[in-house]
Amino acid sequence: MGIYVIGIGGTGAKCIEAITYLAATGIYTEETIKVMFVDADESNGSLERSRNNLSFYEKVCELIPETMRSRNASEFPWLKTKIESLGLWSPFGKENTLNKNLDSFFQYDNIRTLNAPLANLFDVLYTKGEQRADLDVGFRGRPAIGAAIMSQVNLTNLTQEPWGTLMQQIKLDAGGGTGTKILLCGSIFGGTGASGIPTIGRIIANELKEEKLRDKVKIGCLLMLPYFNFTVPAGEDPIGIYARSEEFVLNTEAALRYYASQAQANQPEKVFDISYLLGNQNLSQVKEFSIGNQSQRNDPHFLEIYAGLAVRHFLLNNISSPGLQVGLIAKENIKRLTWKDISDQREVKPLLVNATRFAYAWLAMIAPELLRTQEVGFDKSIVTRPWLRNFYSSGQQNPPSFAESEQQNNIKTISQWCETYLTWLSQLHQNESCTVELFEIKAFKNLKSPLNPDELKNLVFEDVRDENEKKKDIAKKILEKILNDRRIGEPNKGTIGLAKSLYKNISI
Amino acid sequence: MNSQELIRIIVLIIIGGLMIFLVQPLGYQNQWPLFSFDNYVSDWINNNYMLGAFIVFIFSVIATILWFVLTGRSNDVGDKAEVWRFRWWLIGILPILSIFAAIFFCSGKSGAVLSLTFFYLIDMLIIYWLTTASSTPGNYKYLPPLSMLIRKIIGD
Secondary structure, eight states: OEEEEEEEHHHHHHHHHHHHHHHHHTOSOSSOEEEEEEOSOTTOHHHHHHHHHHHHHHHHHTTSOGGGHHHHTTTOOTTOSOEEEEEEEOTTOSSOOSOOSHHHHTTHHHHHHHOHHHHHHHHHHSOHHHHHSOGGGOSTTOHHHHHHHHTTOOGGGOOOTTHHHHHHHHHHHHHTTOOEEEEEEEESSSSHHHHHHHHHHHHHHHHHHHTTOGGGEEEEEEEEOOOEEOOOOTTSOTTOSSOOGGGHHHHHHHHHHHHHHHTOTTOTTOOOSEEEEEOOSSOEEOSSOOSSGGGOOOOOOTHHHHHHHHHHHHHHSOOOOSSOOEEOOOOSBTTEEEGGGSTTHHHHHHHHHHHHHHHHHIIIIIHHHHHHHHHHOHHHHTTTOGGGGGTOBSSOTTTTBTTOHHHHHHHHHHHHHHHHHHHHHHHHHOOTTSEEESBOGGGGSOTTSOOOGGGGGGOBTTOOOOHHHHHTOSHHHHHHHHHHOOOOOSSOSHHHHHHHHHHHHHOO | OOHHHHHHHHHHHHHHHHIIIIIHHHHHHTTOTTTOSOSOOHHHIIIIIHHHHHHHHHHHHHHHHHHHHHHHHOOOOGGGGGHHHHHHHHHHHHHHHHHHHHHHHHOOSGGGHHHHHHHHHHHHIIIIIIHHHHHOOGGGTTOSTTHHHHHHHTTO
C-alpha cells in the first residue's frame, strides 16, 4: 500500500512532527509513510523543526535492519513504521526568489499595460499592501493570498521535485493495484494550509482522474481548526500584512462552508473521501508573535496527537466512497484531557505508554550506566552491570565490542531520540487552557538534570497496575529482567538488542 | 533468582554439610592421609570435632543466607552495587571467626589444629564462597571473588 502525507504550511509541518513521534511508538502499520512538506516560507521555524525531526527519525529507523523490520514488529513496535521524506516544495518554486510577492508573481505591471480591467479586479481583490507584501515569510495568515498563488500550481507542467517523484510514486502504487492513500494536513484558518489543502487536493484528484486512477486512491484531508491565538506586540504596524488571530474563526467559518459544499456526495468534483476536523474550544496562547521565518516556531500542542490519531484512523480503516465521512471525537471534560479522550485507546494507550516508559527508562537507567561503562571500561563495568554481557563484549565479534564506534553511535542516537520524544511529550502537556493527564511530566520536564529511575512507576496517569506490581517497577528488577531475558528475536546483540530487551521488559 | 541458582545453593550447602559432618569425621576415624594425628579419635570426634564443625557450618550457612537476603532486598544498581563487594568480605568474616572459635574452643588435641583449620576452611569456602560465587543472582552475580570464572566454568 502506498501511504502519502502532505503537510501544508506551519501547522501541516507540526502535524508531520506529531506523526513522526507517533510512528516511532508503533501506532501505525509497518507500511512506510512517505511525507512531503509544502510551504512558501521555507525557513519557517516549525517547518524546520519538523524536517529536522524527520531526518533524524529516518536515521533512527536505520537501527533496525530492513530485513528484520516486519519480523520484529510484534515484540518491538518501536520504530515499526518507517517514514520517508520526499522533501519540501514551495509554490514559488526555485526560480523567482528575488521578488516573492503577489505583484511579481502575477506580473502586475504587464497586466496593467495589457489588460487594465483585469488589473483593476486585482486591485479590488488585494490591497496594495497585500500585493507587495514579501511572501518569503509565507502567506502571512491570509488565505486569499495563498489561494491566488496556489491556484497557479499546475501539476502536469511541474517538473520540479519533489512533485515529480510524488506523483510518479502515487501513480505507480495506484496502477499496481495496491491501495493508495493520500492525506493532506494543515490549518484551515491560516494562509498556506487554508489555501493549499483544497487546491493541492483538487490538483492531485484531477491528475489521477485524467490517468483513470482516481478510484484506486483515497484522498483525505486533516484540517486543524483554530487552536491557538496570539497578541500582536504594541510596536507592530496595525494595518500590516500578517496573521490576525481574531480573524481565525471568521476564516474558518468561510472555509468550512466551502468544504461542506465540496463534500456533498453528489458533488461531481468531490476531492476528499474523508475529512478530519480538529479543534479546541480554548485557544492556547502562542508565546511569541511572529510573521514568519525561523521565529515562527510554535510549541507542540496536544491537538497534534489527535492529528496523529486521525492519520492512524485514515491508514487502518477502510474509507468507503462515495459518501461523506467525518471522523468525530470530543473530550469528556473541556478543561481536561485524559486517556478516555484518546481514540482507539485500547490499542493506542499501551503503545504510547510503552514507548514513553522505554524513553524514560533508557535515559534514567540505561544511558547513565552505559556512560559509566565508557568511563571505567567494559571489563570493570560488567562486575556490577552483568546485563551488559548479553549485548556487548570487550573485543569480540559476537556480541559486538562495546567500544565499537557503531555501538557508541547507536547509543547516542537512541538517547537523542528519547530526549526529543520526551521533550515533545512534555511540551504537549504544557497547555494553559487544558490539563493534559496522559503522562506525569514532572519526572521528565527538565532533561538537563539526571532523571530519577524511581519515577518510572508513576509515569502514567490512570495506571491500572496494583501496588505490588508498581513496587517491582524499579531499576534493579528491570535490569535483572534484562539480564535473564534470553528470548529476544534478532537483532538481539549490540545496542539495538539492548534497546529491544529494555522495551520488552518495561512493557506493561 | 532463577531455579538453577536455587538448586546450586541447596546442593552446595548439602555438599558442605556432608563434607563437614560425614567425610571429614570418616577421614579422622580411618586415619586417612592428612587426617591422621592420633590413634584414639572416636571420643575426640564426638566431644570436640562435631561441636566445632557445627559452629563452622552454622556460621557459614548464616553468612551465605545473609548475603542472599541482603542482596535480594537491596535495590542498588551500577556503581552503588560495588559497595556490596566490600560487604561480601565483611559477611565472610563471620565464618572465618567461627573457624577461629572452633579451633580455639573445640580442637581438644593440639595435633589436630593444622588439619582442622585446613578442613574447616575448605568447608567454609564450599558453603560460603562457592555458593555465593556460583549462585548470587541478578546484578550482584559477579561480585563474589572469581565468580565470573566459576560461572563460566559451570556454563552460566
